[in-house]
Amino acid sequence: MIWKQVIDPLNNIALSVLLAALPILFVFWALIIRRMKGYQASLLATALALLIAILVYGMPVKLALLSVSHGALYGLFPICWLVITAVFLFNITVKSGQFEIIKHVMGSITSDRRLQALLIAFSFGSFLEGTAGFGAPVAITAAMLVGLGFNPLYAAGICLIANTAPVAFGAIGIPITVASQVSGIAEMPISQMVGRTLPILSIMLPFYLSVIIAGVKKTQEIAPAALVSGVSFALLQYGSSNFLGPALPDVIAGLGSIICLVVFLHYWKPKTIWRFANEPAPTFNPDTHYTKGQIVRAWSPFILLTIMIIAWGLQPIKDVLNSIGMIQFEFPGLHNVIQAGDGTLLPKIYKFNYLSAGGTAILLASLISIPLVGLTYKQGAVLFGSTLNQLKFPILTIATVLGFAYILNDSGMTLTMASVLASTGVLFPFFAPVLGWLGVFITGSDTSANALFGKLQYATGQSIGIDPVVTVAANVSGGVVGKMISPQSIAVAAAAGDLVGQESQLFRFTVKHSFIMLIFICLLTLLQAYVIKWVIPVYETLDAQKVVAVTDVSKGYLYLSILILLLVILSALVMRSMPTRKQSSELAN
Numbered sequence: 001m002i003w004k005q006v007i008d009p010l011n012n013i014a015l016s017v018l019l020a021a022l023p024i025l026f027v028f029w030a031l032i033i034r035r036m037k038g039y040q041a042s043l044l045a046t047a048l049a050l051l052i053a054i055l056v057y058g059m060p061v062k063l064a065l066l067s068v069s070h071g072a073l074y075g076l077f078p079i080c081w082l083v084i085t086a087v088f089l090f091n092i093t094v095k096s097g098q099f100e101i102i103k104h105v106m107g108s109i110t111s112d113r114r115l116q117a118l119l120i121a122f123s124f125g126s127f128l129e130g131t132a133g134f135g136a137p138v139a140i141t142a143a144m145l146v147g148l149g150f151n152p153l154y155a156a157g158i159c160l161i162a163n164t165a166p167v168a169f170g171a172i173g174i175p176i177t178v179a180s181q182v183s184g185i186a187e188m189p190i191s192q193m194v195g196r197t198l199p200i201l202s203i204m205l206p207f208y209l210s211v212i213i214a215g216v217k218k219t220q221e222i223a224p225a226a227l228v229s230g231v232s233f234a235l236l237q238y239g240s241s242n243f244l245g246p247a248l249p250d251v252i253a254g255l256g257s258i259i260c261l262v263v264f265l266h267y268w269k270p271k272t273i274w275r276f277a278n279e280p281a282p283t284f285n286p287d288t289h290y291t292k293g294q295i296v297r298a299w300s301p302f303i304l305l306t307i308m309i310i311a312w313g314l315q316p317i318k319d320v321l322n323s324i325g326m327i328q329f330e331f332p333g334l335h336n337v338i339q340a341g342d343g344t345l346l347p348k349i350y351k352f353n354y355l356s357a358g359g360t361a362i363l364l365a366s367l368i369s370i371p372l373v374g375l376t377y378k379q380g381a382v383l384f385g386s387t388l389n390q391l392k393f394p395i396l397t398i399a400t401v402l403g404f405a406y407i408l409n410d411s412g413m414t415l416t417m418a419s420v421l422a423s424t425g426v427l428f429p430f431f432a433p434v435l436g437w438l439g440v441f442i443t444g445s446d447t448s449a450n451a452l453f454g455k456l457q458y459a460t461g462q463s464i465g466i467d468p469v470v471t472v473a474a475n476v477s478g479g480v481v482g483k484m485i486s487p488q489s490i491a492v493a494a495a496a497g498d499l500v501g502q503e504s505q506l507f508r509f510t511v512k513h514s515f516i517m518l519i520f521i522c523l524l525t526l527l528q529a530y531v532i533k534w535v536i537p538v539y540e541t542l543d544a545q546k547v548v549a550v551t552d553v554s555k556g557y558l559y560l561s562i563l564i565l566l567l568v569i570l571s572a573l574v575m576r577s578m579p580t581r582k583q584s585s586e587l588a589n
Helices: 013-033 038-055 061-095 098-109 113-131 136-148 152-162 167-183 187-194 198-214 216-221 223-243 249-267 292-313 315-324 358-372 377-390 392-411 413-422 425-443 446-463 468-480 487-496 503-530 553-577 581-588
Strands: 327-330 349-352
Touching: 013 038, 013 392, 013 413, 013 425, 013 503, 038 061, 038 392, 038 413, 038 487, 038 503, 061 098, 061 136, 061 292, 061 349, 061 358, 061 377, 061 392, 061 487, 098 113, 098 136, 098 292, 113 136, 113 152, 113 167, 113 198, 113 223, 113 249, 136 152, 136 487, 152 198, 152 487, 152 503, 167 187, 167 249, 167 446, 167 468, 187 223, 187 468, 198 216, 198 223, 198 503, 216 223, 223 249, 292 315, 292 358, 292 553, 315 553, 358 377, 358 553, 377 392, 392 413, 392 425, 392 487, 413 425, 413 446, 425 446, 425 468, 425 503, 446 468, 468 503, 487 503
Parallel strands: none
Antiparallel strands: 327 349
16 A cells, blocks of 8 residues: 655645644753653654644554654664664773773863863764764763763763764765765765855854853953864865865864864963862872873773774775675565655665674774773673663663654655745745754754755755755755754763753753754855855766766775774784783782
8 A cells, every 4th residue: 555645734834834843843842841851752742743644644553653663763773772882882981990091181181171072072073973973972972071070961962062063074974975866966066065164163163162161251261272173173174075075074174173272282271270160179180190001091992983983984894794794674564655745655674784883883892992991891791781771761762753753754744844944935045954954853863854855955946046056055054053952862962971861951951052053054055045156166966877886895805804903903002001910019009
């Protein structure tokens, strides 16, 4: 049986939009006004979306339930899998005592909370977004800031807000790649257009984060450092996105801004060290010294994480891992059963890529790290069990949120809301980023939002006489500021920041900042469409018939061999730096 989506089920677009938006409005009400726990709000929102899909949109009950199940399954893998392994790796560093050395190293660079946030939440988070994406940056950086002594709410909130500018180029540029495939515009011009929008936000973001943490006056004290952080990131993001493509901007800009800020802080320090109110005085002891070997050992889990995630992002390695470790199947009862408005049947294929998933890369980094940091695998197994227990409610929340996203999309409710925005005529460039923002809020992914609305953005831009690369890029750029309030992202940040049950506080913390940044992107897109047209790149659309590259797994095996050799060398160096029993007893005395 084929079921066809409808965009205006009530034959009154205003009423249809109102009903379609009701589940989303409910999420805002539940988290901001009622201050519900995340899993409660997501369960009730999903139930409401199911009722509207069945009773108003006429979606068959079985189909609606299957849609929610499909989304929940995707929530469990790969999203929850990634969050579990990221938190597990962080817990390993804490359990082994190595995080105390990391805190000391960070304190030697700076014990100022404002600058620590720039280094970890903004720069390191951007690097992680470029390599992994899909929740890993927020999970890892929020846990690190909490470990350093940050207020958990601020740690999680700051990491969510910091994880905006890099999202468009996350996971080795996948959001741009998908936008290109859907719209028919080549990757490079979309990368260039986004790379001429987000660097402006990137310059502002370090200042913005510091103002949130400490206020305007205290931000003035670190203005030089914030300028170094933001400008170095923005210049590298602009250069790489405009001349190299969408794969590396976050990796290059994230690493570059870390190096620039660390070097700058070697020669410049703020007059006062700022910490949270009622926070204990800094515990950094300048008389405590660690050897280079001890420092490398303490950082080894995160060094391994970086190496593994970069390797897993390489296409040849992905191809090899998928060739030997992926189960793919058509979702029963759902595949090619829903017909879109243009008559195409929607494929529903679930990919269980258990080897090439980002979470598996993090798990392998964790397993290699266990003996390097001085733990046994028995202790590691116990720690993994406690991590699962720690994340039981976030797992439920994330699975439910993805079920919520899938039912909104499959029923046609998302398209109902999109159709109204697309009918705004010459004002559409202002509302184009709102579509991306809406898509990311619903799905939790800029990639998914681009897949959902990329073609609509292209067609609407053409119909109103503006260059469609502006509207397609606006979908990408608008989506990045929706990430911080997506229920999926909120659940991930709450789990990492030990704020389970306090998701409503976190949502209230970030929501106003999301709207502020969205309005900024909307105004900038409007200017790009009609006033500063010179920023639009010259390009050609993709040919209808694209050549499909033949997978060369031999290159993947070569890369894997190099990776294994690199891991063996690194592990040997770390093991060599570990103190002997005699040295340990001398240190103890």
